[in-house]
Amino acid sequence: MESETDEKPCKESQLIEKGLPLDWLVRAHSARNMETLVYLYDQRQKWINEDQKLILTILQDYENSGAPPIPENEPPLLRRRRGKVATSPECPKIFIFTCQLLDLIKEEPTIWDKVNCTNFGYHQPMRQAWCSISLKLGGWGAMPHVQMLKQLYRRRRDQYNIDHLRLGKPFVYSEKLSFLKNILETAKSDTWSSEISLADHIEACEPKIDYEEELKEAPEFVQRIISEISSRIDQVSAQHSPETLAHYLTKCCNQTVANRERLAVSELFEEPVEQKVPEESKFENT
Known part of the structure; x- marks a missing residue:
């Protein structure tokens, strides 16, 4: 009977033989474009039923070895429609990925609900929320991957706010972003005062950090x-x-x-x- 010590290398070999991309984590740490985001998400979907802890161990071992990305695993180029996203998605795969991202963000009010969520704007819960989303999208919580997700979300949120809510234009992600409607319209209807102080502006806009509570926990x-x-x-x-x-x-x-x-x-x-x-x-x- 095999011991757990002998069983682990056997399982690792099986995953590698199945085609596990050893540079998956390396690519998450160098995420710079939509091709990489879609590729990482596809890998997550492909390997979702396997032992995630074991997969991560294999990927970390490869990354720690200093090995470069494997050319055969280069994300394929996506054929995108030129121009601004409006009534139709720029690419089916990007559309599916973006919808999944927006669905996950909807489940994390810490990121967007500044009206009802008491944790909104605080550094630690927001960071945890984004890392959780990154894990579910195949990025393993890598900071470059998290930053790419934030940028994509902010672009789509701003397009929804300006083009759809304010100008009344059709927007392909309007249904997925409808959970932001009340939040954005509340912000739009707030009376702007030219006498607002810098301190008030910082308090309203910047992520808040409760240093004493963060340190205590x-x-x-x-x-x-x-x-x-x-x-x-x-x-x-x-x-x-x-x-x-x-x-x-x-x-x-x-x-x-x-x-x-x-x-x-x-x-x-x-x-x-x-x-x-x-x-x-x-x-x-x-």
Whole structure:
């Protein structure tokens, strides 16, 4: 009888033999166009019934090996209709993908419902919502993939708001975006005041971060990092120029957010993902 240790390599080999694209995660990290978005979504649909944790492990091993994208897996070009999206989709595959994206966004009011959702605009729940959508669309929570999804959503939302709601033009995604109608019309009917303060504008428009609550709910290792950063700031602020301090803070922030994508896929694992705390490096005076 095979042990679990022997069974895992066997299952990995079976997935690879079935044609699992080993560079799937690599391509998610370099998502730059609609061809890649559609390709990643197609892979998700194709492999949805397989062990997702095992697939991710295989893909991470390939990415960590430093291997490049496999030419044979290059996403095919999509034949698109030129011009602005209006009464018909630019490409059937893009239309299907965009509809799926909008359906998933509708299920995440944290992203769009600034009237009724108490979590709207807060960094952590919004990030979690987008990473969840990315996972369901084959992007594994990779930040470039998330950014592409955000851009596509914002373009279609703005087209719906301006062309359809304000100008009354037909729009191919109007039904899928109808959940935004009341939100957008409420924003449109708000009386604009030329005397609004900058602080009011920032409060109304920018994502809000409850720093105390975020820190309270953060893992212990994050709290430790923040505490160490705070101590180091106190030390160097009296010894170095603002430019040097800015460089140091940038480096600290980059280390703090390095685990974002790893946390995005942690729900695929039964055991909590072990967090890697970056080793404290010597302060560089540049």
